[in-house]
Amino acid sequence: MKITGLRxxxxxxxxxVEVDGTFAVxxxxxxxxxxxxxxxxELTKEQLKRLQNRSSVEHAxxxxxxxxxxxxRTEAELLDRLQEKGYDRLTSDTV
Structure with a gap:
């Protein structure tokens, strides 16, 4: 996978980040x-996965x-709200 654009x-x-002409993350x-x-x-699948995980944590x-x-808010309230917003437990716990 080749990085074709950074904007x-x-x-x-x-x-x-665009990979092979398509938005990736x-x-x-x-x-x-x-x-x-x-x-x-060149971007490996592992690098792309790490970037996608990092993006999710940054958004959360x-x-x-x-x-x-x-x-x-208590930690539990914050975790509940993040999960209500669609973040998985692993991402919520990382925040």
């Missing part, structure tokens, strides 16, 4: 740097911060 999202600080610049991702590079973390802006 900064205009609405946030995330980078959209949107992650932080930090995640891309940790994986050594750059345009034209942002959602947790948004929820906490509205008031204090």
């Amino acid at each position: 900064k999202n205009s609405s946030n600080d995330r980078i959209s 949107s992650v932080s610049l930090e995640a891309l740097m940790e994986e050594g991702v750059n345009r034209g590079a 973390s942002a959602e947790a911060v948004r929820l906490l802006k509205y008031g204090r």
Whole structure:
């Protein structure tokens, strides 16, 4: 799988990654740097899976911060709300 495009999202600080001409994932610049991702590079299935997992955790973390802006919550309440939003238990626990 070849990375054919990297584009900064205009609405946030995330980078959209295109693989073989198709959108694959949107992650932080930090995640891309940790994986050594750059345009034209080959991406393994394992790297793509790690980026997708990282993306999910980043989204869940942002959602947790948004929820906490509205008031204090216990850890259990926060985990329940994240799962209601569709995040799996592993991702919710990582946040």
